[in-house]
Amino acid sequence: MELRTIAYFVAVADAGTVSAAADAVRVTQPALSRQLRGLERELGVDLFERAQGRLRLSPAGRALLPHARDLLERADALRVAADLQARGRLARVTIAAPTTTLTDVVSPFLVTLAPNDPVPAVFASDGLTPDDARRRGADLVLTAGRPHPPFASRPLPPLPVWAYVPPGHRWAAERSVTLGALADEDLVVLPPGHPARQAFDAAVLAAGVALPAAVEASNGTVAQALAAAGRGIAVVSDDPRFDLIPLAVVSSGAAPVSVHLSCAWDARHPAAAVLADLAARIERYVVARYGYG
Structure with missing residues (x-):
């Protein structure tokens, strides 16, 4: 049993298809499929259920996947430990x-x-x-x-969540803005999984502020670009770009909204x-x- 073949099993389990897994591990699809079949023969179980071009973990595959991950992690730890011994x-x-x-x-x-x-x-x-x-x-x-x-x-020290406005905005001379004030503005926000968005949403919920529907940008740079184009105020934790002016976002009690x-x-x-x-x-x-x- 080779570690490389175990890694292929984990890659396919994570990717869901042989084609995506082959791209991830940089081998051809036929070679990856052969390696998987060989591993299944060696283990004596079907690791996947095959239907309509996709692979779904079989009950045996689900049971063995944590062991496969653990084996790869231990092998990697061994390599690192050996490298430490060799190089110091x-x-x-x-x-x-x-x-x-x-x-x-x-x-x-x-x-x-x-x-x-x-x-x-x-x-x-x-x-x-x-x-x-x-x-x-x-x-x-x-x-x-x-x-x-x-x-x-x-x-790490807390990283502020900023409301970015262009130089001509009526708030351009301010240093901070409250959540309540933002409720009356067009906003450009980040996806829900982003730490800055999570911190902002938590502060809004705690303050009981109702915000209008906002434009959602894929990342902070795009959010600031939209703000510079006049599409709204960008609420992000990124460093400033496009000559925008950062205003610290604060709650009603003047506590800064921050990413921890x-x-x-x-x-x-x-x-x-x-x-x-x-x-x-x-x-x-x-x-x-x-x-x-």
Whole structure:
């Protein structure tokens, strides 16, 4: 039994089709199908039920999938531990974060890394749980809130949610705006799964404010572009773009609406101490970049 074949099983289970899984693992569909059939023969069970061009996990497949994931994770941990022993340091690190955080926090933080730091790779984790991101190869995950064990985590300073207006707007000279005032404006917001949208929705619900239907943008850059084009006020946590003016969004009690993120890592990771140090450095970077802590 080869780890590669186990990885193919997990890839197909996650993707739902052989074609999508083949793209993800970069093999041809016929080769992937042959490997799956061979694994099923070796295990003596059908892992999938095949119907109308799609694969659905069989009862046996559902039962074995957690074991397959665990096997791959343990193999990866073994590789990392061996690399630590051979090199005396972590050679590579993969960081996952929401797109906005990747752009405004992680990417500029990478500029500060030294030559003896791990070589970084990143990917966007929008819509993923910390565990999902870990299974996709993330060593360090920037995520909303504080995840439960087996994750260890370090909170980051709160990141404000801004209401962005163009220079000619009547609020352009203001520094903040209340949720109640926003209720009378056209808004451009982010998708429901975005941390800034979640923080904004929670504050609106707590304040009992009724907001009109808003335009939903795919990301913060698009939201600000729409605001610059006069389509509404962009409610995002991104750094400013297109010469827009940021106003801090505050509740009726003047408390700022903020996104609360943390750096999380698997406490069982062979390089957990290195990841904890990176998390502390990201925290210090956020304090230095945004001027608070």
